[in-house]
Every structure is written in structure tokens, then in C-alpha cells.
Amino acid sequence: MRDRETKIEIPAQRSFSVKMTRNNVAVFFLAAAIAIPALAQSGADNYKSKCLMCHGVDGLGATPAGKAMKAASFKDPAIVNSPDAALIAIVKSGKNKMPEYGDKLSADQIKSVIAYIRTLQK
Numbered sequence: 284m285r286d287r288e289t290k291i292e293i294p295a296q297r298s299f300s301v302k303m304t305r306n307n308v309a310v311f312f313l314a315a316a317i318a319i320p321a322l323a324q325s326g327a328d329n330y331k332s333k334c335l336m337c338h339g340v341d342g343l344g345a346t347p348a349g350k351a352m353k354a355a356s357f358k359d360p361a362i363v364n365s366p367d368a369a370l371i372a373i374v375k376s377g378k379n380k381m382p383e384y385g386d387k388l389s390a391d392q393i394k395s396v397i398a399y400i401r402t403l404q405k
Contacts, residue, residue: 326395333384334396342403352380357403370397 330338337354339346344354355362362370374393375385384393 325392326397326399329388329392329396330399333388334400337381342400354381357400363404367394367397367401370400 337346337349337352338344338357339349342357344350344356346354348354357363371393373381374388374396375383377383388396
């Protein structure tokens with residue numbers, strides 16, 4: 284009986300493009316995991332840096348600066364029922380004693396602040 288030679292084949296390494304694709308997918312998901320929470324927080328962060336002093340933590344405008352400036356309460360039915368576009372215009376251009384932020388915040392940042400304000404109205 285003749286011994287059969289057993290050949291053990293070593294699998295070929297994956298091609299470079301497959302490795303790169305897997306690496307690209309991993310990098311994409313890592314970047315998304317970092318960026319998505321940052322975007323979600325940007326509305327709150329921008330609110331804290333630009334609006335909090337007058338409108339307060341709760342959005343009622345009951346801070347000393349808010350009372351002095353007659354800041355609007357975000358729970359006022361007129362503001363609750365205002366469309367986002369109207370609030371965006373106010374943030375961009377200012378209203379009464381409120382300064383304009385159109386040159387300080389990007390359009391996306393303003394939208395995220397409005398989204399955060401909507402959470403205060405609940």
C-alpha cells in the first residue's frame with residue numbers, strides 16, 4: 284500500500300482590496316460613532332453658550348438677564364406654535380433685544396438649537 288501524500292494548503296491571504304474595504308468600513312463606523320453623539324449634543328452645547336444666559340436652563344426666560352431683556356419663554360403658546368422656519372429667522376436676525384446669531388452660528392447649528400428648544404417645550 285502506497286502512502287498518500289497529504290498536502291496541506293495554506294489559504295491565500297485576502298487581497299489588498301478586501302482588507303482595505305474592511306478597514307474602510309471599520310473607520311466609517313468608528314467615525315459615525317464619534318460624530319453622531321457630537322451632532323446630537325451640538326444643539327444643547329450651542330444653546331448653553333448662546334441662549335442660556337437669558338432664556339435659562341428651562342427656556343422660561345426667568346434669569347436676571349432674561350428678565351432685564353424681556354426674553355421670551357419657549358413655553359409661550361405663540362412660540363410653541365411657531366414653525367421652525369420662523370424661529371430660525373429670529374435666531375439668524377435677532378428680535379427686540381435679542382442679538383442676531385446668523386453670523387456666529389451655521390445654518391445646521393441654528394437648526395440644532397431650534398431642535399433643542401423644542402425639547403424644552405415638552
